[in-house]
Amino acid sequence: MNLRLIILETLLLLEKEEGGAGNTIKQVLDKYDHLNRQERSFLKRVLEGTVERRIELDYIIDSKSRVKAEKMKPVIRQIMRMSVYQLKYMDSIPASAVCNEAVKLAGKKGYSGLKGFVNGVLRTISRDMDRITYPDASASYGMSIRYSCPEWLVRLFIDEQGQNNARVILEDSLKKRDLCIRINLSETDREGLEKSLGKEGVTFIDAPYLPYALILKDVDSLNRLKAFRDGLFTVQDLGSMLVTEAAGIKEMDTVFDVCASPGGKSMHALDKLNGTGRLYSFDVSAIKLQRIRENAERLGFWDINIIEADATVFHKEYEGMADVLIADLPCSGLGVMGRKNDIKYNIDPDKLDSLVKLQRDILKNVSRYIKRGGTLIFSTCTIHKAENEDNFRWIKDNLPFKAESLDPYIPKELRCKTSSEGYLQMMPGIHESDGFFISRFIKKD
Known part of the structure; x- marks a missing residue:
């Protein structure tokens, strides 16, 4: 099987699509799940690395090619990018092999006339890689x-x-990401999961902040892990877990999770409810609801209300029902760039502005579902102030809510001036987490 051809065809598909590289790469890895660990690792690394480092790769190509990357035919451009990534970041692969395989790919895709060009530019880059100068890194x-x-x-x-x-x-x-998981306490405990993972040869370490979180090292395929298939854990970042912690869910509460897919916070809320109360998980499409349903079934949760609903449209039957409402809203995702390789290429200033408007439209609507004295948790996975701190102030100024301290609900290590005021901004590279914004409000009587 020609792994580089699979990579090339996937990159060409991604170039035609707008966004969604993570889902497409996952689909490719699932399709070729029968490959051995080394082959899957090669596929994953070259695909993700080529997408993630696109700007730098084009800069390197442009420094040595008379035809700039953006002017190349798509097939040749992607061959060059994936090859330069291997030359720059994968020392274990001989440069001659990278160049030879690139030339073969050009011929295989019908560009025999450009084989000499591909070969010449790549060999020049290989020879001069350590001498390529970069612009001032302080600007x-x-x-x-x-x-x-x-x-x-x-x-x-x-x-x-x-x-x-x-x-x-x-x-x-740009750092390598290990998997952060939450133990499904409805099915097992920490000792039980650690024993199960140990039997499967999985290396893991403690995650910071929360006792029911672990970091799995070098996991190749989740579906190959019996502990995952049996629903003993779910993949969830620490910031996402802290959202549910901040909600202060009590047994017998009625909890709404709007914009809930894929359902991580909903499942965590069910853990907190401990078989009592009611949970309603809302999202806008059948596909999103199916993802929630699949996660719920794998984790052994059946008592869950999964409802298709547009969060900007008012549904009177839910008015004043929720003791707790979690609004983890659509956002720019700038806090999870390390996990979503192409998100930085698919956002622009106009989209940022439109997201703020959408967030406020949703907040205005879903705030009506909360009881007087009930709790609103507003969160995002971005680090953009207009979507976070500005919205925090907007809620206080425009909706019938008062901010409440997060400190009773979050680990001591995360408490700070802003958390006492009602919000916490977790920063990638500063906190041991993706970038997450979490805020807590109480509805006024």
């Missing part, structure tokens, strides 16, 4: 190239977080 353009992030977005991070924190965030976005 936004240089950071854009070094960290493969659009320059406008680099400037936004610098403006909002400062130069040093911006650099930390961007560096973190």
Whole structure:
């Protein structure tokens, strides 16, 4: 099986699509689940690395090619990108093999006339890789190239977080990610899961902050783990777990989770309810609801109300029902760039503005589902202030809610001035988590 051909065809598919690289790559890995660990690792690394470092790869190509990457035919452009990624970041593969396989791919895809061009440029890059000069890394353009992030977005991070924190965030976005998991306490305990993982040869370490979270090291395929198939754990980032902690869910509560897919916080809420109360998980499409349903069934939860509903449209039958409402809203996702390789390429300033409007439309609507004295948790997986702190202030000024301290609900290590005021911004590379914003409000009587 020609792994590089699979990579090339996937990259070409991604170039035609807008967004969703993570889902497409997962589908490819699932399709070729029969491959051995080494082959799957190669597929995953080259696909994700080529997508993630696109700006830097194009800069390297442009430094040695008379035809700039953006002017190349799509097939040749993707062959060049995936090959330069291997030359730059995969020392275990001989440069001659990378160049030879690239030439074969060009011929196989009907570009025999460009085999000489591909070979020549790649061998020049291979020879001169260590001598390629980069622009000043202290300026936004240089950071854009070094960290493969659009320059406008680099400037936004610098403006909002400062130069040093911006650099930390961007560096973190390119680091290898292990899997953070939450133990399904409805099915097992920590000792039981650790024993099950040990039998399967899985290496793990403690996650920070929460006793029911672990970090799995070098997991190749979740579906191959019996502990996963048996519903003993679910994949969930620490920030997402802390959202549910901040909700302070009590037994017998009625809990609403709007924009709930894939259902991590809903399942965590069910753990907290401990077989009592009621949970309603809402999302906008049948596909999203199916993802919630699949997770619920795997984790052994059957007493869950899964409802198709647009969060911007009022449904009177739910008015004043919720003791707790979790609104983890659609956002730019800038806190999870390290997990969603292409998210930085699929956002722009206009989309940021439209997301803020959507978030406020949802908040205005779903706030009516909460009882007087009930709890609203507003959260996002971004680090963009307009979507986070500005919305926090907007809720206080425009909706019948008062902010309440997060400190009684979150670990001591995370308590700070803002958490006592009602919100916490977790930052990638600073906290041991993805970027998450969490805030807590009580509905006024």
